[in-house]
Amino acid sequence: MLAALHEHRAPLFRYVARLTGDADVAEEVVQETFARLVTRSPQRLVDLRPWLFTVATRLVRDEGRRSRRRLRLLGARPQRQPLGDPPDDPASSAVRADLRAKVRAALAGLPQRDRTVLLLRESGFSHREIAEAVGTTTKSVGTMIARALDRLARELALDAEDV
């Protein structure tokens, strides 16, 4: 059981960090997701991975709703910038920071459901598992992924030889 937790922690963190663009939020969501294992564990251990990602997805969705309300109340205070590695070399660090900001902005521009579906796919889930996680039909998953990918292709120049 403990091995399973350690196995899933890093992929889950990466997924939530991509989804939210905030490493601190991701860490907190991952902690809360694992904590929920205590009282609402999946019926079979083989289902642990999709269960964890589904719980994390819903935590992010619920937090997003709260955050939107809060942002309205606060007059849309700018979001915190995600933190990364210490910038060893200013030039390469700046390039990496720019790229990270660009990717984050592109992801943030997607409807949350499309972003979630696309990132769950990137995490290796099947369309059936994704559909269950976000509460839609399997066929709709393909539509949402295609729509999200098309938008990201334009914003991130995915068709270019060198990005």
Add this chain to the structure above:
Amino acid sequence: MTAHLQDATLVRQLDGALEDDEIAIVPLHLASCGACAERLATLGRRFERLGELLAATDVPVPTTALRAPRRFVPQRAGAAAAVVLAFATGVVAVRPARAWIVERSVELWTLVTGGAEAAPAVDEGPAAPTATAAAVSFTPSGQQFLIRVTGYQLAGTVTVETAAVSEVTAEVRGGGETEDIVVLPDGLRIVNAGQSTADYHVLVPATLREITVEVAGRVAARLEPSGALSTWTVLLRANRAG
């Protein structure tokens, strides 16, 4: 003329998720339609490129293992009991969500170990915070004191001042509302944001033997007060710490 396949269908083809009514049709169409086959390849390249971009821009996964609950942390004498919080500004309490997580972590740890296994060594830096506040005062638990700053900022400093006091007092000055100070068993953690320009003032007992300031996981300064009353300033702007 047969209509071209939609991107959604091609995505299902790529992902092995074709619907029952598509399984017999889509591969046949692709075998005879160069445009759709080329589109399929384009989508495949996009996914590949997107995966590379996401991986290249991921933030590092925190090195902390599953947080062990506080009560399992090997206690130095009186360490936990010595932490006294006195908030200087307003009413700030332990975040309910964090408190809930710590509480549940106790149960979780018991669940996964059956209660028989000792807790792993805890990276006390980013461990579950005991409290957050705009300003805090507390009694340090040892002679070594660690100030861990999450990351670099646009501007700002950490000022460490030694004085004839018995408590550590830390506060955020001139910041927005995104900075936090988290009390840890062996020091404190300053949770900041990349665009912050806040300054952080930490008043510590001059009797401390060693004070380490870490920024983004790296040692930015190691101070040895040795009883002297001094002030050190660590710049938080990238590559200017010192």
